Amino acid sequence: MVQRYVMSIDQGTTSTRCILFDARGRLVSVVQREHHQHFPRPGWVEHDATEIWRNVTRIVPDALAQAGVGAGQVVGLGIANQRETTVLWDRRTGAPVSRAIVWQDTRTDQMIEYLSREPAAKRVRELCGLPLTTYFSAPKIRWLLQSTPGLQERAERGEVLFGTIESWLIWNLTGGLHVTDVTNASRTMLMNLRTLSWDNELLEFFDIPRAMLPEIRSSTEVYGTTTTVVPGIRIAAALGDQQAALFGQTCFAPGEAKCTYGTGSFLLLNTGQNLVLSKHGMLTTVGFKIGDEPAVYALEGSIAVTGSLVQWFRDGLELISSAPEIETLARTVEDNGGCYIVPAFSGLFAPHWHSEARGVIAGLTSYITKGHLARAVLEATGWQTREVVDAMNADSGLALSTLKVDGGMTADNLLMQFIADVLDVPVVRPMVAETVSLGAAYAAGLSVGYWPDLEGLRRNWHRAGQWLPAMAPSRRDTEYAQWRQAVELTFGWMRPSTNTARPPRTDLIEVILDDHRQIEHLLRELRNEDADRTSLLAELSAVLTAHFTATERILHKRVGIDVTALSEEDLEDAVNAHIRDEERLLLNELRRSLSPSDRTALGRAFRHLSS
Ligand SMILES: Nc1ncnc2c1ncn2[C@@H]1O[C@H](COP(=O)(O)OP(=O)(O)O)[C@@H](O)[C@H]1O
Ligand SMILES: O=P(O)(O)OC[C@H](O)CO
Numbered sequence: 180m181v182q183r184y185v186m187s188i189d190q191g192t193t194s195t196r197c198i199l200f201d202a203r204g205r206l207v208s209v210v211q212r213e214h215h216q217h218f219p220r221p222g223w224v225e226h227d228a229t230e231i232w233r234n235v236t237r238i239v240p241d242a243l244a245q246a247g248v249g250a251g252q253v254v255g256l257g258i259a260n261q262r263e264t265t266v267l268w269d270r271r272t273g274a275p276v277s278r279a280i281v282w283q284d285t286r287t288d289q290m291i292e293y294l295s296r297e298p299a300a301k302r303v304r305e306l307c308g309l310p311l312t313t314y315f316s317a318p319k320i321r322w323l324l325q326s327t328p329g330l331q332e333r334a335e336r337g338e339v340l341f342g343t344i345e346s347w348l349i350w351n352l353t354g355g356l357h358v359t360d361v362t363n364a365s366r367t368m369l370m371n372l373r374t375l376s377w378d379n380e381l382l383e384f385f386d387i388p389r390a391m392l393p394e395i396r397s398s399t400e401v402y403g404t405t406t407t408v409v410p411g412i413r414i415a416a417a418l419g420d421q422q423a424a425l426f427g428q429t430c431f432a433p434g435e436a437k438c439t440y441g442t443g444s445f446l447l448l449n450t451g452q453n454l455v456l457s458k459h460g461m462l463t464t465v466g467f468k469i470g471d472e473p474a475v476y477a478l479e480g481s482i483a484v485t486g487s488l489v490q491w492f493r494d495g496l497e498l499i500s501s502a503p504e505i506e507t508l509a510r511t512v513e514d515n516g517g518c519y520i521v522p523a524f525s526g527l528f529a530p531h532w533h534s535e536a537r538g539v540i541a542g543l544t545s546y547i548t549k550g551h552l553a554r555a556v557l558e559a560t561g562w563q564t565r566e567v568v569d570a571m572n573a574d575s576g577l578a579l580s581t582l583k584v585d586g587g588m589t590a591d592n593l594l595m596q597f598i599a600d601v602l603d604v605p606v607v608r609p610m611v612a613e614t615v616s617l618g619a620a621y622a623a624g625l626s627v628g629y630w631p632d633l634e635g636l637r638r639n640w641h642r643a644g645q646w647l648p649a650m651a652p653s654r655r656d657t658e659y660a661q662w663r664q665a666v667e668l669t670f671g672w673m674r675p676s677t678n679t680a681r682p683p684r685t686d687l688i689e690v691i692l693d694d695h696r697q698i699e700h701l702l703r704e705l706r707n708e709d710a711d712r713t714s715l716l717a718e719l720s721a722v723l724t725a726h727f728t729a730t731e732r733i734l735h736k737r738v739g740i741d742v743t744a745l746s747e748e749d750l751e752d753a754v755n756a757h758i759r760d761e762e763r764l765l766l767n768e769l770r771r772s773l774s775p776s777d778r779t780a781l782g783r784a785f786r787h788l789s790s
Contacts, residue, residue: 185253185620185623186255187258187259187623189616189619190348191260191261194211200624204621205611206611208242209613210242224284225284232351235408236407255412255627257622257624258417258619259619262362265319266344268342270339273350277323277327283483284313286313292696299384303368303381314483316341317367317381321387337388341391342359342393345363352405353404354406358402360417362467362468363417364377366464369387397469398469399415399468399626415624416623417622422447425437425466426619430583431449431637434449435449436449440486440594441586443482443528444482446567450575453476460570461479461574462479462529463479480566480567480570482563483527484524487522505591506591512550512554516554518543518547518554523536530570533670534673542665560598561598584608595644599647599648601659603650605645607642607646608642609640685786687782687785697722699758702719729784730761
């Protein structure tokens, strides 16, 4: 009898894997390729979507060749992908309009700051389950539409399309099918979690044209058939990679949870058909949706930096030459020597959601060696997990009893033991560590009837490793308190008032936004009863007069606020209305109408008058 297999593509942050699985969920072949990480400015992270596609065109035939399998033996393909990462491409040529903006990228932090002051901002979380931060796709789309002249209009005409990576790959594999699955759509900030469709209020809030969005489908269904690379394979499932890991760990029932330790780490708890809105900094997201069945929701604790801290230790500090060496180095010392590393490289994600936070190394003394630093690197992953589990327990009202883990970092025994110690629960790892790929394969196999039901898949789960808690409670409590103290130190690092190192900006939009933030800062200070009001009022008056003069002379727009004639309260109202109108209407108009060189020239002139 001809053997049949399921194929999965796991398009991750650092690499893309193609794996063939047999009916018992065993790996038959694995091919992997890394792609470049682009860091063009501090806080910016980009991928070349064309390079990712090219890698897919290579690994798919290679995985078949390695196993000696023909396309006809593949019952279906499941795709799992890094989530949120935003690709915009031309509908006609299929070419990306720019590099993809990666989920870790923080360039939209200022945009988030002003959007969060909009009255409608409080609706965002209610509608899509996500906090308003740089992490998700909508601000990234907004940024691309604003920063490229003419792109907004082209998007409105449906000439430019948006997709997360699975959408981009399906488009290319099928020669033009524009779809996404609910799990990926739930990470855009544009999907209504209850209706599972694009939400008008959210589209309006982010000013994103509906015409550029893909059709939302379930996670397991046949979307289409490949027409290129290896033609004739049914694309039968797509899930965000962390949801795929939830599926691969067979967390099918409410109350089951897993944490995947890769570049970042992501703890997901299945909450069934119950959509739980977190009060403690978790996200609400779609876990999976099998065909026509109702969606299964999940609570998620996303940690931005875990494995990537090990990479930084290796590539940035060059203290080790391979990731596994971190464990050897950490074992050269007994403990962390009082040193803590809080890796807020992309701000802090769950449960804090501080976009302006930046990393710290705390507790340094001359006693500290690179061994202690290595321990602090690994412990950072443990403590971040602890914070997320505490928040998850508080939201669900239940105490997690075991943690199922997977991902590259689970090869580290010292780390796994530390996680069991700080959580005070057993940590278990399954036989198949490639849980993301397995989950995508399970979903595809289920979709085409290769596997009959979820119970059959559960039987494939076998424990390969277990770590039991062994830390004394008093030590755990003391060290956790120190960790939390170190976390506090990261907050507020990038606020405009403390960021003196940055050169003055010249882009007109940024210059105006900087002025607005300074004005708001002064208004806030005035509310402080202990402040020196006389000098603050004088400063505010000078800043406002200069800003309004620049607005009238450079933008030829009458402001009509008499700074000297209004009471303090009326002045505050009038200034807030001015800021709101300008940011909502005028700045968008300027973004559309001005060329980059005009924006720089006018920005310089504006700054000259307003400072
Ligand atoms: N033995 C180890 N100890 C600690 N971290 C490790 C170890 N091996 C790999 N890593 C980290 O795990 C990450 C790779 O895991 P993987 O699951 O492949 O990530 P992703 O899917 O996000 O690309 C890297 O960031 C690497 O630094
Ligand atoms: O590609 P990974 O494994 O780093 O996962 C990235 C997440 O999907 C980001 O939300």
